[in-house]
Amino acid sequence: DVKVTQSSRYLVKRTGEKVFLECVQDMDHENMFWYRQDPGLGLRLIYFSYDVKMKEKGDIPEGYSVSREKKERFSLILESASTNQTSMYLCASSQGNNQPQHFGDGTRLSIL
């Protein structure tokens, strides 16, 4: 089975802090994704990557950046955390286009 592991289940940070969310997948998948999930809004794509050191903006990239130095690891960075970034963050990976995305269990991030 595909395993996508997010480093933290719960995280509490303060406004203005730089926050790192880590994600690792063990299936040698090409593509990796970061979403946020908010009530009533569904999953919204922040960034994705289709290869090492490659990244593409999703629908809501403002206030975020990403890093993919190794194929199995995709990091989401909140440059200067704000309260409106309090959310559930989900990482996913897929083998390629038109393939299922497999999700981690999420990081619930609270910005105080």
Added chain:
Amino acid sequence: GESVGLHLPTLSVQEGDNSIINCAYSNSASDYFIWYKQESGKGPQFIIDIRSNMDKRQGQRVTVLLNKTVKHLSLQIAATQPGDSAVYFCAENIHTNQFYFGTGTSLTVIP
């Protein structure tokens, strides 16, 4: 942009009955669809997928139906069990690396 929606936000069914969860999509170019299940405190879990060259696909206790004429997708769960209680949402993929996700239907199974 594209939108993927669900007809009902909540659904309650008796244990043992069949469940039907619906999803409407707006982009006629969409060619691949997935149903996910999300239990409380967990990430979305892949259930079943279907490509646009099919109109029906069956898995274990689940069936997905695709009606391209009216841009409608449904998930049928046979003999619903308490463990099926979760939020279900559909996702559509349109020739890119991106999916658009619905907001979900919360299924509650009554013992």
